Amino acid sequence: MKKLLASLLAVTMIASLALVGCGDSKDKGTGDSSGDNKSGIKSICFVTTNLGDKSFNDIANDGIVNSGKKLGLDYKVIEYGTDKSKMEPAFLDAAENYDMVFFSSGEQLELIQRHAEEFSDVKFVGFDIDPDKDPKFPNIFCITYAQNEGDFLAGALAMKISKSGVIGFVGGAEAPVINDFMVGYIEGALHAKADGKVAIAFVGDYTNAPKAKEFALLQITTNKADVLHGVAGGAGLGVFEAAADNKGVWGIGVDADQRQFFVDSKPEIANVILTSMLKRNDIAIEDIVTRTCNGDTSDFGTIKKWGVEKEVTVLVENDYYKENTTEEQRAFVDECKKGIIDGSIKVSTGYGMDQDTLNALRNKAKA
16 A cells, blocks of 8 residues: 555645746556556656657657557656656655556666555556666666667667778767667677777767757767767757768667658658667567566566667667668677677677776777
């Protein structure tokens, strides 16, 4: 039972939440609770900063909406914005009113752990959580994505299609999760071409598209990079803009199939996005919601790593990708994928990598 103390705290904090306009939902729905639901789960909620990034958060929202509709559940996304003082009220609101609550950062995990016992009948699911984190409570399940594996494929493809032998990487903040992308990208590039070069820059945040564009243009003009990979959330639009301004330069998106977001609204951007390295939050969310509703709660209390083998960190291989790559290039990517799955290719991780080792890897491919 949810404790009275938590309820009173939630009510107090949610009142302030309402006054500042936080907790709005871009998409919500009421299910009909149809189907064979053995768990008693009737509602799910995703708590995040903002939707509209055309990347990680939006694809997670797709998973929530699809799960709700498919399984007949009430569903909602609560956005608390960039003001971190609103984060706790948003989560208390979700925990008070929903049976499963989804989140996506270590900071949010720490907050939830402070309240997990108060909401012992709520299932909390965190994705994109650092692998060294411990859920600590039997009602918390954490997923860490092997983005290093997926970005190994992105780096291998980028170097295979590069005419200059130089590719670019524009990250958001220089954080462990972004370093994990970068490590895989560099190792994939060097697997494709031992003397290949990777130009690297960090924006410092995930929203400053003009700054990302500035860095990307420098990589194109100064380093001669002709394939650019943005791992910078909403700032990544600047990377695509730089590619669109320079004939013969490709962009590789991240998290979602970013080309699809721009096909109708900005075709000039869509046309430079060859593929994207997916982090399939939608698949992960639908999987855990379905299994939980079917009565399988065995993952709760644990942290699991999902990557290429689970098909959650892979490249988009749609018709556009196939039209603009050769059979030999696609076969090479497929061989890399098989190697990761069977263990013949070992991809290093940025998590826990000491700075000297990280610097050595960057310097090995320095453009």
